[in-house]
Amino acid sequence: MITGDQRVTAAAIAKELGLTGEVMEGTELATLDDATLAARINAIGVFARTAPEQKVRIVNALKTEGHIVAMTGDGVNDAPALKSADIGIAMGITGTDVAKEAATMILTDDNFATIVKAIEQGRCIYENMIKFIRFQLSTNIGAILTVASAPLLGMPVPFTAVQLLWINIIMDGPPAMSLGVDPGRTDSMTEAPRNPDTRILSLRRFGNLFTYGLTMAVGTLMVLYYGRQTGSFEHAATLAFNTFVLFQVFNVFNARSEQGSIFNRHFFANRFLWLAIFGVIALQILVIHWPPAERLFHTTALTQLDWLITGSVAASIVVLEELRKLFIGYPLKIGQ
Structure with missing residues (x-):
């Protein structure tokens, strides 16, 4: 989870969602070079207080570690990360035109569960x-x-x-x-x-x-x-x-x-x-x-x-x- 919220808020929501791993703030992330970030990325579950440009670094670090990365977003500042991910997913209702243009997939109902259904159907096809x-x-x-x-x-x-x-x-x-x-x-x-x-x-x-x-x-x-x-x-x-x-x-x-x-x-x-x-x-x-x-x-x-x-x-x-x-x-x- 990548969010601009405070560390405590982000950790509480992550716990409610069942997300495990470390919580890292944007200030700490800024001190890491790309190689160090890639080495630690698998142990981190939440990024709090992140800047828009840091989302791109997180996506690239995950891809460096061999992951297939899907990135969701709705704002203008999410566009670079949506473009960098293997699959960029924009919100169809609340998303900006810039985010939709940068994304590979648009959720017309803004429902994350639709992503799971789309992946399942895609694998079947x-x-x-x-x-x-x-x-x-x-x-x-x-x-x-x-x-x-x-x-x-x-x-x-x-x-x-x-x-x-x-x-x-x-x-x-x-x-x-x-x-x-x-x-x-x-x-x-x-x-x-x-x-x-x-x-x-x-x-x-x-x-x-x-x-x-x-x-x-x-x-x-x-x-x-x-x-x-x-x-x-x-x-x-x-x-x-x-x-x-x-x-x-x-x-x-x-x-x-x-x-x-x-x-x-x-x-x-x-x-x-x-x-x-x-x-x-x-x-x-x-x-x-x-x-x-x-x-x-x-x-x-x-x-x-x-x-x-x-x-x-x-x-x-x-x-x-x-x-x-x-x-x-x-x-x-x-x-x-």
Whole structure:
């Protein structure tokens, strides 16, 4: 807390609010150089009788110590500190135009609780962006590896052009968009702020997505090989096409949960995702079993055994990822 009030008043209010740490007055602050202030900043909870220019020093000291700094203010003299902070927050009702101009965020209701809600919503949006990217990128990697590897292995390309369009537009689109409205994690506010320099597509994350894509390619090509050994090419290609589509259905659950098990309390929380999944499966059944669609997509009807085989192979992407989390990577968080 940074205030212009007297030390005794500031300490009393801080105690009422539950703020801990030392109380330092502006006169003492003025005697400290920037390095000393940065070294002591973590132990200080309240700054009393501070001058406007000292607010900037406090913000910079916190940033020097690696903190993500949000600064609230409403007056003209708060503008420099609002500008220096990672996130400057101005009051929308009582704030001056200068403070609003310097701020990154404006509280239209002047309610500090709104800041918490905004941060929680922002973290949810960021995580949903990551989910969308994980799902779309892994699907594209899988499609590229499948199409590129088939000729190298002496097999025909398993997908026609219209089937690739079907996969990219219809099969991927609705599930991917539904990830954008996935509910946020209940424990997201217990985590420290994300490093602003963190890359969305880190090497570890890309390696994980490449593994997803490789699993899709291997599974699809194995089914294609099996189909060619047991029936016509049209039947084999339909098996491969169906396997790859079902891979997307299962892969969307991997995209939802990067650090914990997919089998958590939010498994059924996103009704739009489940509507998209059921819609995708219904359309896929139509493409394979409705004669006009069969002619358009160059497919043939599959038996119940064929559906069981393609579904089981596609489900392997979830099984393998859950095993990776359990034995190699992040621990399973069933209750997350």
